[in-house]
Amino acid sequence: xxxxxxxxxxxxxxxxxxxxxxxxxxxxxxxxxxxxxxxxxxxxxxxxxxxxxxxxxxxxxxxxxxxxxxxxxxxxxxxxxxxxxxxxxxxxxxxxxxxxxxxxxxxxxxxxxxxxxxxxxxxxxxxxxxxxxxxxxxxxxxxxxxxxxxxxxxxxxxxxxxxxxxxxxxxxxxxxxxxxxxxxxxxxxxxxxxxxxxxxxxxxxxxxxxxxxxxxxxxxxxxxxxxxxxxxxxxxxxxxxxxxxxxxxxxxxxxxxxxxxxxxxxxxxxxxxxxxxxxxxxxxxxxxxxxxxxxxxxxxxxxxxxxxxxxxxxxxxxxxxxxxxxxxxxxxxxxxxxxxxxxxxxxxxxxxxxxxxxxxxxxxxxxxxxxxxxxxxxxxxxxxxxxxxxxxxxxxxxxxxxxxxxxxxxxxxxxxxxxxxxxxxxxxxxxxxxxxxxxxxxxxxxxxxxxxxxxxxxxxxxxxxxxxxxxxxxxxxxxxxxxxxxxxxxxxxxxxxxxxxxxxxxxxxxxxxxxxxxxxxxxxxxxxxxxxxxxxxxxxxxxxxxxxxxxxxxxxxxxxxxxxxxxxxxxxxxxxxxxxxxxxxxxxxxxxxxxxxxxxxxxxxxxxxxxxxxxxxxxxxxxxxxxxxxxxxxxx
Numbered sequence: 304x305x306x307x308x309x310x311x312x313x314x315x316x317x318x319x320x321x322x323x324x325x326x327x328x329x330x331x332x333x334x335x336x337x338x339x340x341x342x343x344x345x346x347x348x349x350x351x352x353x354x355x356x357x358x359x360x361x362x363x364x365x366x367x368x369x370x371x372x373x374x375x376x377x378x379x380x381x382x383x384x385x386x387x388x389x390x391x392x393x394x395x396x397x398x399x400x401x402x403x404x405x406x407x408x409x410x411x412x413x414x415x416x417x418x419x420x421x422x423x424x425x426x427x428x429x430x431x432x433x434x435x436x437x438x439x440x441x442x443x444x445x446x447x448x449x450x451x452x453x454x455x456x457x458x459x460x461x462x463x464x465x466x467x468x469x470x471x472x473x474x475x476x477x478x479x480x481x482x483x484x485x486x487x488x489x490x491x492x493x494x495x496x497x498x499x500x501x502x503x504x505x506x507x508x509x510x511x512x513x514x515x516x517x518x519x520x521x522x523x524x525x526x527x528x529x530x531x532x533x534x535x536x537x538x539x540x541x542x543x544x545x546x547x548x549x550x551x552x553x554x555x556x557x558x559x560x561x562x563x564x565x566x567x568x569x570x571x572x573x574x575x576x577x578x579x580x581x582x583x584x585x586x587x588x589x590x591x592x593x594x595x596x597x598x599x600x601x602x603x604x605x606x607x608x609x610x611x612x613x614x615x616x617x618x619x620x621x622x623x624x625x626x627x628x629x630x631x632x633x634x635x636x637x638x639x640x641x642x643x644x645x646x647x648x649x650x651x652x653x654x655x656x657x658x659x660x661x662x663x664x665x666x667x668x669x670x671x672x673x674x675x676x677x678x679x680x681x682x683x684x685x686x687x688x689x690x691x692x693x694x695x696x697x698x699x700x701x702x703x704x705x706x707x708x709x710x711x712x713x714x715x716x717x718x719x720x721x722x723x724x725x726x727x728x729x730x731x732x733x734x735x736x737x738x739x740x741x742x743x744x745x746x747x748x749x750x751x752x753x754x755x756x757x758x759x760x761x762x763x764x765x766x767x768x769x770x771x772x773x774x775x776x777x778x779x780x781x782x783x784x785x786x787x788x789x790x791x792x793x794x795x796x797x798x799x800x801x802x803x804x805x806x807x808x809x810x811x812x813x814x815x816x817x818x819x820x821x822x823x824x825x826x827x828x829x830x831x832x833x834x835x836x837x838x839x840x841x842x843x844x845x846x847x848x849x850x851x852x853x854x855x856x857x858x859x860x861x862x863x864x865x866x867x868x869x870x871x872x873x874x875x876x877x878x879x880x881x882x883x884x885x886x887x888x889x890x891x892x893x894x895x896x897x898x899x900x901x902x903x904x905x906x907x908x909x910x911x912x913x914x915x916x917x918x919x920x921x922x923x924x925x926x927x928x929x930x931x932x933x934x935x936x937x938x939x
Contacts, residue, residue: 305357313348314385326559326591327352333536333579333588334561337621338607338901339598339868342561343374346532347381349559354389359530366528367395368547370535373710374866375400378534383739391743394528398543399503405510412517413509414472419499426500428492433457440487444480451480460484466504466542469549470512507542511549525555535866536562539578548585558586565614568862568895594619598868598904600627606634606907609927610897614890629905636877636909636928636935642681645912648938649873650685653856656871657691664691664856668869670899672881675858682875686856694855696863701828706863708828709851713815716740717800717829722847723761724768737761744809764803771799772843793834801826861899872903873910877924880915889923896924909933 308328313319319327323341326334327349336342346367353359369375379395386393396404410419428436434457441452455464468485477483493499501509514521531551533539539547539560551558560582567574575581583590596604601623611618627633639645653667671678675697683693696706708714719737723730741757775792806826810819836849848854857869876882885892900907909928911918918925 306355308352308356308358311352311356314351316344316348319345319348320593320595322591322593323348323595326589326593329589329591331556331558331586331588332560332591333582334559334591334593335563335579336561336593337563337596337611337618338566338898339596339604340563340593340621341595341597342563342593343378343381343534343866345593346378346534346559346561347385349532350382350389350393351386353530354386354392359392361392362527363529364392364394364527365530365532366401367393367532367534368398368401369395369533370398370538371865372397372400372707374534376710376712377866378532379712387739390739398539398546399506402507402510402546403503405513406506409513409517409520410509412513412520414512414516416473417470417494417509417512420497422498424498424500425502427502428461430457433460436488436491437484440484444483448477448480448483452484455481455484460488461502461504463541465508466540467545468508469545470508472512472516504540504542507546511546514550521550524550525553529556531556531558533558533560534562535566536560536578536582537564537567538562538574540574544575544578544581552586558582558588560588565611565618565894566865566898566901568865568891568898592619594621596621596623596625598625599623599901600625600633600905602627602633603901603903603905603907606928606931606933607897607901609931610893610900613893613927614897625904627905632934633905634907634909634928634931634933636911636933638935638937639910639912639914640939641914642678642912643685644939645875645910646681646685647688649682649875649908649910650689650691653686653871654689654691662870663854665853666870667856667873668864668867668871668902669693669856669858669873669875670861670864670902671858671875672861672895672899674881675860678875679858682858692852692855694852694857696857696859701831702824703828704863705832706859708825708832711825712740713809713822713825714829716804716815717797718847718850720765720768720800720803721796721843721850724765725772725843725846727769740815741804744804744814768799777837777843778841789834789837792837793830797826797830797833861895864902865898868902868904870904871906871908872899873908874899875910876915877909877911877921878915878918879920882921882924885921885924893924 323334323345326332326345334342334345336345350365350367353365359365367375367378369378375395375397379390379393382393382395383390413419437452437455437457437460441449444452464481465485465488470489474486474489477486489505493501493505514524528551531547533547547558560579562579564577564579579590582588599607604621604623608618608620637645637648639648649669653664656662656667657664669678669682675695679693679695686693694705696704696709698705700708703711716737719733719740722733723737738757738761741761745757775795777792806822809815810822816822816825832850833846836846840846840849879885882892
């Protein structure tokens, strides 16, 4: 049953701010908003508006594109929670995943000059390889191009030159040094090999060429996806924007982009200088700016605004919608002589605050500009001494970062099955999440009885899994020690789980990943994490909690904290060691600082340590904090 647009109301939230209502009902639009404004929530509500009013009618879908996998998964979960009946028509993925899927499915449509004889490998050229390529090319280049090739900056070549380059169906003779260099790159990396090695920038260009060469495919895409969302639009690269413009800049497609110019922290990866200005011009978009902040208290919002105006003098002040629940100074700078004292003080403070407030360890976070692995040993030891745990979300697990593994739908399905099998009852949320995912991957998903079939099949499997758990204890009761055959247990359990979900089938269906190889990477990371967990637990009912480790204090980089929020944030390392590159690009560095500052809901504590070095290179950041009268506390 369709809802009249005038009568439609948002789901699971009380209301939207006036500008959000206007943007919700608009056509192609750009929506800029500061941190905590609910940009992802706005997209989820816009999806509800389009589905429930019938503006997006079956079998039409909404394509939501995000910069990072975590953001794509977050948006998909929001829609699944609010609109379970429409989630099958909401495709949420990264730019890279979408363009790669085009190449994988339609590479036969490539023009003859670009035909791919077989498969391809994913590979990424480092700066040394690009430097050597350009150096050798300059020596061998025709005289008219030689000086121009010498002038190409190696750190901009892939993202800023290869990225926006439009491939010709039949390559033409180059007319500039850039044309020559880019064509030579494609010749050496792609055209000269039966199995080429390509990165995601090159896959993007191939996808754009495929669609441009096939009007039928373009029409099919725009018919399937009449509505397109782009999240974190400020980080859109030259290649991604070129693709978006080439495929969806048509009257038949309504595009909504959201983001924050002040949080453009992917300039190093080729993000446009001002993607919103280009979008507004090229797509004839209507601009909107949201000013409510649903995350941070007034004091924190005011501090954020000080840094925001450093990045954009015309930034409108945000209006906090959060009432402060903490007393004292919500923002402080703590100064230490040693890293050990710093870690011990942070851990003791968190432990005391948890004791007093009853908050979860997950309500706190420690973020740093970079190299969080260097901070981990002291912080982990100090938290352990307080009876708490640290979780390094930046740690590599196989080929995945831990944060990406824990947010992955496939990994969540597998650990959800373990949780349900190891416990009886009391897990309704896990049951709903598991059955929802199983229904998505089930060949009978469109059958009216799919729900009951899924429930019955799952119940039968869990009965078998419980029997195996009961017959396979993790601790030998006779000697009181954990049994040491972790690898065997891991392989056996994973075999049971993958057999139940029909791993080979779901890999080929590309429901939970864009290609079988991607799902295999997740499965390998899952095995590594599971094996590590089994070495530290004593019973099966402890496995899921230890795997997710959501009762630990997270440690993560600013980049990985983006889009997240915590009650209290410790901004570790306000010194030259962490911010050594600040002077190279103070604008982008200040943007990263702004992202970190805006993760806190109610309390923000910066730490500085003499042992890590001086603060000479970041005096401008301290200047803003001093102007805001942030207390400076010397802790010894």
